[in-house]
Amino acid sequence: MSSSLKQKHQCLVTPREYDNLGKYKINADFVKFYAQEECYRELMVSYYPMLPLLEHTVPFEEADYILYMHMYARLEDYSDFVAKQLKNIAKQRKSGAEIIVLGKAANAEKLLNGYISNITFWGDHFTEKLGKKFDMDIKEQYFVYDNIEKHLAIWPVDGCLNKCKFCRRSYMEIKFESLSLDTIRANLDIIRLNTPECMKKISIRAENLTEYGIDIYGKPMLHELIYLIDSYDEVEEIEFPIGMCIGEITPQILEALCYSKKITELSMNLETGSDRLLKLIGKKHTCEQAREIFRKVHISNPNVKIFTTIMLGLPTENIGDIWDTAKLIIDTKPDDIHCNYFICSPNLPLAKYPQISNSCREYHLKQFIVFLKELGVNEPYEFTMDCYRFYKRPLSRKIIRKIEELNKDNKYLEKQGLLPEHFVMYFRGRLK
Numbered sequence: 330m331s332s333s334l335k336q337k338h339q340c341l342v343t344p345r346e347y348d349n350l351g352k353y354k355i356n357a358d359f360v361k362f363y364a365q366e367e368c369y370r371e372l373m374v375s376y377y378p379m380l381p382l383l384e385h386t387v388p389f390e391e392a393d394y395i396l397y398m399h400m401y402a403r404l405e406d407y408s409d410f411v412a413k414q415l416k417n418i419a420k421q422r423k424s425g426a427e428i429i430v431l432g433k434a435a436n437a438e439k440l441l442n443g444y445i446s447n448i449t450f451w452g453d454h455f456t457e458k459l460g461k462k463f464d465m466d467i468k469e470q471y472f473v474y475d476n477i478e479k480h481l482a483i484w485p486v487d488g489c490l491n492k493c494k495f496c497r498r499s500y501m502e503i504k505f506e507s508l509s510l511d512t513i514r515a516n517l518d519i520i521r522l523n524t525p526e527c528m529k530k531i532s533i534r535a536e537n538l539t540e541y542g543i544d545i546y547g548k549p550m551l552h553e554l555i556y557l558i559d560s561y562d563e564v565e566e567i568e569f570p571i572g573m574c575i576g577e578i579t580p581q582i583l584e585a586l587c588y589s590k591k592i593t594e595l596s597m598n599l600e601t602g603s604d605r606l607l608k609l610i611g612k613k614h615t616c617e618q619a620r621e622i623f624r625k626v627h628i629s630n631p632n633v634k635i636f637t638t639i640m641l642g643l644p645t646e647n648i649g650d651i652w653d654t655a656k657l658i659i660d661t662k663p664d665d666i667h668c669n670y671f672i673c674s675p676n677l678p679l680a681k682y683p684q685i686s687n688s689c690r691e692y693h694l695k696q697f698i699v700f701l702k703e704l705g706v707n708e709p710y711e712f713t714m715d716c717y718r719f720y721k722r723p724l725s726r727k728i729i730r731k732i733e734e735l736n737k738d739n740k741y742l743e744k745q746g747l748l749p750e751h752f753v754m755y756f757r758g759r760l761k
């Protein structure tokens with residue numbers, strides 16, 4: 330186990346000896362290997378509580394049980410790779426050994442179509458299911474104090490009921506499930522009683538927070554959750570780093586977001602500034618709604634930092650869409666923009682459209698930077714922008730030159746770093 334994992338293990342799992350583990354011959358090489366690349370939720374909620382089990386495993390060829398986990402479709406679509414790997418494992422395993430596929434990778438079940446025998450797929454609550462199978466007291470943890478980030482992370486809901494056409498959710502299932510407000514209150518009360526200092530900063534996380542409660546209460550209840558967490562005197566800061574779907578922010582949710590002065594960070598993904606493209610990719614909001622929501626949050630909570638994501642290179646995107654996206658950025662004034670290229674996989678509904686070329690995509694990024702500057706002429710606006718590249722090609726000279734020009738022209742610009750060799754463009758600027 331790496332030292333950072335050990336550190337997490339020590340902070341998250343109460344060490345306990347299990348004397349029954351010799352009874353089971355379990356191999357978990359694939360879990361240990363792929364879990365390192367998993368998302369924060371999978372690691373904190375499921376993987377770390379599973380560590381006591383993973384410490385007592387046997388080599389692959391001796392195993393009666395082979396545990397398998399894969400990030401499957403975290404940033405890219407690995408469905409075919411996972412199906413192929415499971416077929417290979419099935420061929421090479423000891424006779425009679427059972428394969429247990431955990432988490433997102435359980436989505437491969439439909440691809441395998443009964444091809445492998447003696448295989449179990451557990452997409453949800455798999456740590457708890459492993460605990461029951463191997464007589465261990467382990468299960469998912471939805472309230473975790475992260476002593477590195479120094480926040481109490483809470484996952485009040487899992488899954489998402491939408492199927493945006495650029496998102497893995499369009500071809501991947503994860504059970505939608507909320508924790509009740511009573512459960513959340515009971516857990517917070519216990520934490521307040523035992524370790525109130527851990528409640529200072531709360532990080533509320535989920536793939537879709539705006540749908541919180543629909544399965545239990547028949548309507549979204551994020552606003553009630555915000556009021557509940559805000560009501561604890563021990564809580565000084567609340568952050569929402571992911572999971573806020575702009576088109577699902579109801580008037581009640583917006584009111585709660587504006588009400589709580591403890592909110593310091595809010596992530597709301599604009600994706601694009603073109604209503605035509607928003608419709609094409611299946612987002613529920615319009616640009617006007619986004620403008621209104623950002624405006625109200627900025628006015629009522631001037632200290633909240635708003636993070637957003639935009640995608641460039643969407644099918645049918647044209648230079649007018651890029652202008653509109655730059656305009657929306659200037660109007661909504663997010664503090665931090667993650668600028669991603671759209672990456673198409675064959676399983677996405679958007680794959681049916683012709684995809685725009687790499688050079689066109691790069692031209693759009695260059696123009697986006699130019700438009701931001703042109704549009705920011707009358708109004709000073711400070712922001713940070715990251716442009717991640719998933720393709721193994723450094724940024725072109727054209728783009729680097731544009732960033733350099735922007736840096737040079739702007740006396741307020743504070744250059745933080747330009748690392749094309751790491752496929753990341755990162756700058757902090759004030760447009761004026």
Ligand code: SF4
Pocket residue numbers: 489490491492493496497498499536537574
């Ligand atoms: S709301 Fe978010 S998580 Fe849900 S499908 Fe859309 S992009 Fe994916």
